[in-house]
Amino acid sequence: LGxxxxxxxxxxxxxxxxxxxxxxxxxxxxxxxxxxxxxxFNPPRLARAERVPSATVDLDLWRGLxxxxxxxxxxxxxxxxxxYLRGLDGQVGAVELRHRLGHFCSSLQGLVLSIAGVMSxxxxxxxxxxxxxxxxxxSSAAPNDFLKKMDDFWLLKELQTWLWRSAKDFNRLKKxxxxxxxxxxxxxxxx
Amino acid sequence: xSHIQYERVGADVTMKCGSMDWDAAVTWMANGTxxxxxxxxxxxxxxxxxxxxxxxxxxxxxxxxWHLKYQTILRVGVPPKEPVLMCRSNNYPKGFYxxxxxxxxxxxxxxxxxxxxxxTREMVCEKDVFPxxxxxxxxxxxxxxxxxxxxxxxxxxxxxxxxxxxxDEFAIVKPDPPESVVxxxxxxxxxRLEVSWQNPSSWPDPESFPLKFFLRYRPLILDQxxxxxxxxxxxxTITDAYAGKEYIIQVAAKxxxxxxxxxxxxxxxxxxxxxxxxxxTTEVQITETTSTSTSSFMPPxxxxxxxxxxx
Numbered sequence: 396l397g398x399x400x401x402x403x404x405x406x407x408x409x410x411x412x413x414x415x416x417x418x419x420x421x422x423x424x425x426x427x428x429x430x431x432x433x434x435x436f437n438p439p440r441l442a443r444a445e446r447v448p449s450a451t452v453d454l455d456l457w458r459g460l461x462x463x464x465x466x467x468x469x470x471x472x473x474x475x476x477x478x479y480l481r482g483l484d485g486q487v488g489a490v491e492l493r494h495r496l497g498h499f500c501s502s503l504q505g506l507v508l509s510i511a512g513v514m515s516x517x518x519x520x521x522x523x524x525x526x527x528x529x530x531x532x533x534s535s536a537a538p539n540d541f542l543k544k545m546d547d548f549w550l551l552k553e554l555q556t557w558l559w560r561s562a563k564d565f566n567r568l569k570k571x572x573x574x575x576x577x578x579x580x581x582x583x584x585x586x
Numbered sequence: 587x588s589h590i591q592y593e594r595v596g597a598d599v600t601m602k603c604g605s606m607d608w609d610a611a612v613t614w615m616a617n618g619t620x621x622x623x624x625x626x627x628x629x630x631x632x633x634x635x636x637x638x639x640x641x642x643x644x645x646x647x648x649x650x651x652w653h654l655k656y657q658t659i660l661r662v663g664v665p666p667k668e669p670v671l672m673c674r675s676n677n678y679p680k681g682f683y684x685x686x687x688x689x690x691x692x693x694x695x696x697x698x699x700x701x702x703x704x705x706t707r708e709m710v711c712e713k714d715v716f717p718x719x720x721x722x723x724x725x726x727x728x729x730x731x732x733x734x735x736x737x738x739x740x741x742x743x744x745x746x747x748x749x750x751x752x753x754d755e756f757a758i759v760k761p762d763p764p765e766s767v768v769x770x771x772x773x774x775x776x777x778r779l780e781v782s783w784q785n786p787s788s789w790p791d792p793e794s795f796p797l798k799f800f801l802r803y804r805p806l807i808l809d810q811x812x813x814x815x816x817x818x819x820x821x822x823t824i825t826d827a828y829a830g831k832e833y834i835i836q837v838a839a840k841x842x843x844x845x846x847x848x849x850x851x852x853x854x855x856x857x858x859x860x861x862x863x864x865x866x867t868t869e870v871q872i873t874e875t876t877s878t879s880t881s882s883f884m885p886p887x888x889x890x891x892x893x894x895x896x897x
Binding site: 413435437440449451453454457549553555556557559560563570 | 679705725726727728729730731732733735752756793794795796842843844
């Protein structure tokens with residue numbers, strides 16, 4: 396698969412996940428119950444929630460990202476988001492919701508692999524290990540149920556925002572990396 | 587001393603004639619006309635249950651010398667109701683604008699103050715020269731999970747009111763309608779119409795933030811629209827048009843991933859291509875043409891005979 400097709404596939408998968416998450420997040424927030432499922436719920440972002448990789452970026456910085464840096468940022472983010480999401484998945488009481496979360500995790504795993512595929516087809520090294528400082532022991536368990544739900548709320552919101560950002564990232568890459576040219580370049584370098 | 591005095595509709599207003607005593611002889615005038623004594627209590631002017639028509643300039647003169655002792659401008663109005671506030675990003679990712687209006691007039695001057703908070707940071711809302719009640723905010727960061735809170739406070743001499751909006755960055759993205767919509771028949775294709783348009787000029791970076799489009803079209807003779815969604819490109823060929831019928835066509839736009847659809851574009855009209863009538867020349871026309879060829883009058887164009895075989 397050429398880089399161009401690989402990027403297109405990753406873009407399509409991102410759009411699919413974005414669409415899936417829209418309904419899944421709604422269901423999950425209803426599962427968490429008020430105030431988490433209220434449209435105007437606007438909680439402060441606690442220090443705990445800062446561990447989840449933030450999609451927020453300075454506009455000019457984002458525009459100026461190299462393809463490698465852009466892809467690496469996505470790869471690192473989803474690798475960590477996937478871990479957190481799997482943690483979420485294990486405790487949900489509702490079977491049907493747990494099943495949908497499990498399916499979503501598999502799809503998200505597919506996105507991580509897809510991004511890795513794009514990076515390797517473009518000759519970029521994968522970022523080493525989980526980015527960012529490892530979690531201090533015992534810090535992942537929230538001290539109470541409300542804070543646990545707050546963690547979940549921010550995780551889903553960040554994931555939604557990452558998917559929206561990634562759609563723009565991969566759309567940008569799509570336009571910069573025409574399919575044929577890249578494959579040719581790889582061959583001349585003896586790959 | 588002349589100053590402006592604001593009073594609510596329905597209020598009772600008492601005006602003193604400057605430093606004149608209560609029992610001094612005075613004359614009150616409003617907008618150049620005398621006020622009759624029924625409104626006076628001594629030298630005080632009493633206006634009961636004032637209404638908008640009583641706004642104006644009021645003068646008080648000392649009885650005999652006609653010295654001006656007091657003048658004021660009375661402005662009758664009402665306190666502001668809760669303003670209507672709307673924020674929208676039609677030039678994403680540059681920023682967004684907020685615009686506001688009062689649901690009903692106050693008849694006196696109002697001042698508006700707007701604050702935009704993003705997380706813990708206050709952002710500057712730069713007032714637009716035109717339109718008046720509008721300001722815009724520049725995005726410093728993109729893809730934020732933190733909501734924006736915009737609070738608008740309106741104040742006038744008679745009261746104060748406010749409203750606020752809380753929203754996510756992506757929720758207010760709404761492009762302007764597509765521009766330069768053109769619809770043309772396709773020669774030799776009686777059921778096709780070629781439609782093209784451009785991205786709204788206010789959308790700054792369609793490359794990074796592509797728009798998708800929604801096209802709707804219908805023959806004028808019908809009410810039911812037909813729709814087609816297009817995620818790439820700025821043109822489309824309608825292939826199922828009714829032959830010979832005039833069509834009305836509009837286009838809307840939306841960011842590929844976020845926000846809401848724009849309003850519909852300006853409507854354009856077009857009619858699919860129809861075959862030109864074939865020229866059949868009969869014997870009669872030939873003889874007529876030769877006998878009148880010497881006269882200056884040119885024979886009328888041959889009557890069109892429909893070619894049954896067409897379309």
